[in-house]
Amino acid sequence: MLGMEQGQSGAMVVAEVRKETQQWVLARARWEAEPQMTFSDVALLLGISKQAVAKHAQQFDWRRRLDMPTIAARAHEKADRAIEQDADRSQPQAPQVVAPSPVFAKLSRHEIPADATLExxxxxSQDAAIDERVELLTRHRREWGAVRNLAYAAIKSKDLMEARTAKTVxxxxxxxxxxxxxxxxxxSGEEGPVKVTVVRGGA
Known part of the structure; x- marks a missing residue:
């Protein structure tokens, strides 16, 4: 791509403006949207060195688009809506825990078209970063529903062994x-401990 810039003499000269290739565009979008994704993850995704990724990112001014508190807050809000939709359904049991995978691989669940623009x-990628945490939050809440079922069953049966099982679970x-x-x-989006300052006035 060509652009115009002014030289020292004041004359306009033609300058080349470099543009990222499509594989870099997709990798950039994923890295900018996922705070936990590292240059090492990008390097593994593209099959190049971490140093090459760092150099490219600096050259093209890569910057994070979402921070962790923002992602966490949006994920909580979306999980709240998901739980509300399940309110009238029977209490679900705890699902099987899925094995973890590299950050860049997890984002592939939201497939990005090969010809997608950067925007x-x-x-x-931003939706993926949020939705993965929504899934985790939703599962956490449902798991506690399963624990509650165990506790209520123990109360109803007055069985000490069932009560111990509920506690262990x-x-x-x-x-x-x-x-x-x-x-x-x-x-990351939760507030820390509340600090209380006591001011003693003189008599």
Whole structure:
């Protein structure tokens, strides 16, 4: 692509404006939308070195489009809507836990057309970053529904062994979910501890 720029003499000269190839456009959109995606992930996706990715990103001014608090907040909102849609359905059981995969591979669930523009690829990638966390949040909430069922069954039967089972399952679910929330940055949008300052006035 050619552009015009003014030289030192004041004359207009023709300058070449470099443009990213399509594979870089798609990789850029994914990296900009997913805060957890690294240059190493992009390098693995494209089959090149991390250093080459870093050099290219600097040359073309890659910048993150979403931060983790924003993604977490949008994911929570979308998960709330999903749970509301399930409100009238029977209490679902805890689904099987899926195995983790590299960040760039997870984004492939939202397929980006090979001829997508940068803006189109950005929109699809941003939706993917949010939707993956929505799926996780929705599953977490349903898992606690399953734990509640166990607890209520123990209360109804007055069976001590069932009560212990419910307690063990609850502890296991909490440990698993705490780890997943940290791994996916889902606590990034939550407020920290509230600090209270006591001011003592003189008499």
């Amino acid at each position: 189109q690829a950005r929109k699809i 609850a502890e296991a679910i909490k440990t698993l979910q705490d780890g997943e929330r940290k791994a996916w940055g889902l606590d």
